[in-house]
Amino acid sequence: MVPLSFVVRERVQETLDTWTLTLEPLDGDSPSIGPGQFVMVYAFGIGEVPISVSGPPDRQGPVLLTVRAVGAVTEAICATAPGGVLGLRGPFGTTWPISLSHGADVVVVAGGIGLAPLRPVVLHALEHRQEFGELVVLYGARTPRDLLFLAQLEEWGVDVTVDAAEIGWHGKVGVVPKLIPGAVFDPARAVAFVCGPEIMMQYTLEALRDRGLTPDRIHVSLERNMRCGLGHCGHCQLGPTLICRDGPVYSYETARPWLEVREL
Amino acid sequence: MRGLELVLAEVPLFEGMDAERLELLAGCASNVHFEPGEVLFREGDEANAFYVIRGGTVALEAFVPARGGMTIETIDAGEVVGWSWLFPPYRWHFDARALAHVRATAIDGACLRGKCDDDPALGYDLMRRFAQVMIERLQWTRLRLLDVYGRDDS
Numbered sequence: 567m568v569p570l571s572f573v574v575r576e577r578v579q580e581t582l583d584t585w586t587l588t589l590e591p592l593d594g595d596s597p598s599i600g601p602g603q604f605v606m607v608y609a610f611g612i613g614e615v616p617i618s619v620s621g622p623p624d625r626q627g628p629v630l631l632t633v634r635a636v637g638a639v640t641e642a643i644c645a646t647a648p649g650g651v652l653g654l655r656g657p658f659g660t661t662w663p664i665s666l667s668h669g670a671d672v673v674v675v676a677g678g679i680g681l682a683p684l685r686p687v688v689l690h691a692l693e694h695r696q697e698f699g700e701l702v703v704l705y706g707a708r709t710p711r712d713l714l715f716l717a718q719l720e721e722w723g724v725d726v727t728v729d730a731a732e733i734g735w736h737g738k739v740g741v742v743p744k745l746i747p748g749a750v751f752d753p754a755r756a757v758a759f760v761c762g763p764e765i766m767m768q769y770t771l772e773a774l775r776d777r778g779l780t781p782d783r784i785h786v787s788l789e790r791n792m793r794c795g796l797g798h799c800g801h802c803q804l805g806p807t808l809i810c811r812d813g814p815v816y817s818y819e820t821a822r823p824w825l826e827v828r829e830l
Numbered sequence: 831m832r833g834l835e836l837v838l839a840e841v842p843l844f845e846g847m848d849a850e851r852l853e854l855l856a857g858c859a860s861n862v863h864f865e866p867g868e869v870l871f872r873e874g875d876e877a878n879a880f881y882v883i884r885g886g887t888v889a890l891e892a893f894v895p896a897r898g899g900m901t902i903e904t905i906d907a908g909e910v911v912g913w914s915w916l917f918p919p920y921r922w923h924f925d926a927r928a929l930a931h932v933r934a935t936a937i938d939g940a941c942l943r944g945k946c947d948d949d950p951a952l953g954y955d956l957m958r959r960f961a962q963v964m965i966e967r968l969q970w971t972r973l974r975l976l977d978v979y980g981r982d983d984s
Contacts (some may be wrong), residue, residue: 678979708979729974733891733899736929740903741970748906763978 569653570594574646575628580714584634584679585644586620589652596626600661601686602787602815606795607631607652608708609642616792616810617643618683619657623690624663629654632714634680658795660815662687662785667757670783671699673749675770675781677706677742677762681714683787683814684761688722706742706766707711710735741797742766746773753778760818761787768825771818785817786825834859837935841882843910843959851952856967858941864888865930870911871922879915879936883907886932891925903967912962915939 576588590596593666599605601623608614612703615637621630635644646652672691676684688797691701704723710728719726725745727738742762758779760770767786774784789807790802797811805824807813834856838844844852862881864870868886870881881888889909890902902924905911911934915923920939944952 706979708977712979727904729977729979731901733889733901735901738887738904738906739889739901741973743973744970748908765976766971766978769973 569606569614569655571651572629572654574648574650574652576734577646577648579710580632580716583636583644584712584714586630586632587643587646587652588621589629589631589654593725596629597657598602598624598626599629599657600624601664601690602662602683603657603659604683604792604795604814605629605631605654605658607633607639607643608655608793609639609646610632610651610653612642614655615639615643615651616658616789616795618787618814619680620682620685621689622693623661623686623737632679632685634679656795658792658810660709660813662787662815664690664761666783667691668697669699669755671756672701673751673758673774673787674701675705675742675746675755675758675760675762676704676706677766677770678712679714679768681705681785684759685715687759697729699755702751704742704745704749706745708727708760710737711741732746740768741769743769746770746777749777755815756783758784759787762763762782764788764825771822771825781819781822786816786818786821787814788821789814790814808820834861834935837884838882841910842908843882843963847955847959850953854945854952855937855942855948855968858938859935860938862936864932864934866928866929866930868928868932870926870928870932870934872925872959875922877912877920878923878939879887880910880912880915880939881912881926881934881936884933884935886934888932888934889927889929892926893925903970910960912939913964915943916957916960956970 571592572589574587578586599619604616604618606614607617617631620632633643635641674684691698706727708729729742731739760767792810793799793801795810797808802809803807835852838852885907888905893899
């Protein structure tokens with residue numbers, strides 16, 4: 567599957583090491599991308615990485631990617647200035663099942679860069695506010711300087727916590743699962759969407775279970791070493807599943823056995 | 831029941847505690863308020879109370895030489911601040927500061943220690959409840975020590 571050329575139209579620095587790029591195809595229309603799906607982004611001559619889409623879901627507009635520069639490829643992607651060209655393949659993978667939460671409370675729990683793939687869920691819920699009950703967004707980051715989408719967090723009513731802060735920070739300090747007991751939602755009718763580092767997700771899932779959410783009402787996004795995006799190469803295998811093809815979004819009911827095993 | 835006993839009965843820390851023990855606790859309790867920025871206690875001071883937060887947020891702070899002040903943790907409504915009153919030398923290990931207007935119930939540690947000495951069953955009950963809070967905070971601290979949002983892990 568050959569990458570299509572996309573031109574960077576806008577590049578916004580979110581944090582010291584994270585940028586949001588707005589891309590448009592050089593030829594033709596943008597693909598319609600579901601919430602939680604990812605694309606393979608090719609920095610020409612350097613390499614290709616999977617990146618979840620952070621823009622509004624299911625519409626043929628520009629593609630928004632929020633990328634953290636952690637290696638050669640992501641550093642090259644983040645350094646691509648407006649006018650520069652990147653290759654995109656996809657979209658790939660499963661979507662956040664937002665329709666399951668119609669009429670229910672929506673609980674979004676994100677850690678670090680994990681807020682990026684959940685941003686489409688938040689944008690959709692805000693745009694169709696009357697279709698949902700409570701919208702609860704809980705977000706944890708390393709420090710106040712590492713918070714993504716800073717301008718939108720207050721607008722979205724996000725409950726933010728950080729792992730460490732200097733005096734002068736007037737927000738919360740602590741881990742994101744600690745926010746769950748006090749969050750306002752009805753566990754009997756809530757649907758939760760969780761994304762972040764796996765250890766953070768494990769504590770979060772435990773806290774959600776303690777609040778009374780059943781595993782079938784919790785959805786997680788998993789990450790492994792996605793390469794082909796087509797389920798052929800096997801690099802992203804986790805137990806019996808290939809995450810690029812069968813994921814990255816899974817019901818916790820499905821993913822639970824794999825998350826509870828030390829090594830697969 | 832008097833007002834403070836009713837208040838304490840609603841606090842998760844004292845969930846399921848019988849009325850007689852709540853009455854003993856209430857005998858050592860008083861309502862307090864702190865304005866934003868006001869200090870509840872300072873590191874090294876005598877730890878002579880603990881606080882059940884009823885509204886607002888309290889920051890636990892430490893001063894790190896050559897680095898400045900750091901917020902260690904924030905405590906919200908329904909949670910409890912302070913366990914140094916339980917153990918010698920009864921000195922606070924951190925500063926505690928109100929981030930917003932804080933409503934709290936302060937419980938006199940010396941008063942309560944006296945009642946625990948007179949009634950070891952009450953002391954055991956309280957120790958178990960505070961141990962649960964300590965374990966929970968230890969677990970959260972361990973999770974933060976893993977630095978899960980660091981460059982290699984997310």
